[in-house]
Amino acid sequence: MSTQDGPLAGRIALVAGATRGAGRALAVELGRAGATVYVTGRTTRAAVSEVGRATETIEETGELVTAAGGEGVAVPTDHLAREQVAALVARIDRERGRLDILVNDIWGADHLIDHPFTERMWETDLDRGLRMLRLGVETHIVTSHHALPLLTRHEGGLLVEVTDGTAESNADYRGAFYYDLAKYAPLRMALGLGRELSGFGCTAVAVTPGFLRSEQMLDTYFKVTEENWRDGIAQDPHFAISETPTYLGRGVAALAADPERARFNGRSLDSGTLAREYGVTDVDGSRPDCWPYLKRVLAGEEVDAADYR
Structure with missing residues (x-):
């Protein structure tokens, strides 16, 4: 099927935080379904963000969206810079006149996490903890503040908050104060904004991958590639349940194309x-x-990962 006839043909999406990982896959799969996808991030071919990875760029993500059959538009953006986000949304409005799908996948704080979680809240450097909250929470708020007026211009809009864990799995403490707050906040955003958006015929959900085989997870933590990822099971047997970023991307693209998606409004979905x-x-x-x-x-319990694949 040509993407011009795809289920998301004619839809305009913004995937905020699409340089790599789940964000990149979400953008590509929305494009594969026919959407025009604006993709943002801080790492470009000319500059590297504080994450410190030059191997993935936002321009490359835009090209991958186009190669999948959609139209990828890369817009380097720091989502803590309000004027940049406002300019981004104004550009989408000027060029397309609408926004149908907003994906908030902004993070970029893995380098701030204590691995494994061993620090107590009061032992964590305060600037490091607050930076994590700015990157994982404030960025989502800034983006939604500027983008939702455009999303609500037409009925059927979809807001997707990407986090780590569902409302059920995050009901218990995640073991690190700032990380726990950063990953619980998008669940509440989906719940609260779902209530506010429903009056405009729009929907909000939170989504989470499982054990994600992102680029950074593969080459930094497990030192494997996608081709030989199973070698990482020797380091961590639970890596056997891991998944590619494409898996979540496919699920969200299907959700975006579902005319009955409002039944999930305010919920978290893995x-x-x-x-x-x-x-x-x-x-x-x-x-x-x-x-x-x-x-x-x-x-x-002793569980065989093969039973859950």
């Missing part, structure tokens, strides 16, 4: 739930279901 709902799979044809697996693991 990649496994989206896969079951819409019949999508990961790139290898499997259907990882990470969060139910981890729930049993944390309960002290």
Whole structure:
């Protein structure tokens, strides 16, 4: 099927925080479904963000969206710079006159995390902790503040808040004060903004991947590639339940094309739930279901990851 006839043909999307990982995959899969996708990030071919990875750029993401059959428009943007976000939304309005899908996947704070979580709140450097909140929470607020007036101009708009964990899995403490706040906040954003957007015929959801095989996870933490990722299971047996970023991307693209998506308004959805709902799979044809697996693991049960793929 030509993407001109795809389920998202004619839709305009903004994926904020699309340089790599889930954000990049979300943008590509929305494009594959026919959408025009504006993609933003801080790492460009001319400058590297504080994340310190020059191997992925926002321009490359835009090209990948176009190669998938959509139209990718790369706009380097720091989402803590309000004037840059305002200019971005004004550009979308000027060029397209509408915004149908807003994905807030802005993060870029992995380098601020204590691995593993061992620091108590009062032992964590305050500037480091507050920076994590600015990157993972304030950026989402700034972006929604400027973009939602355009999204609500037409009925059917969709806001997607990307986080780590569902409302259920995040009900318990995540083991690090600032990380816990940063990853719980998008769940509340989806809940609250779902209430506010429903009056405009729009929907808000929070989504989460499972154990994500992002570029950084592969080459920095496990020192493997996508081709030999299973070698990482020797370091962490739970890596057997991991998934590619494309898996969540496929699920969210299907959600965006669902005319009945309002039934999920205010809820949090993980990649496994989206896969079951819409019949999508990961790139290898499997259907990882990470969060139910981890729930049993944390309960002290012995679980075979193969039963959850």
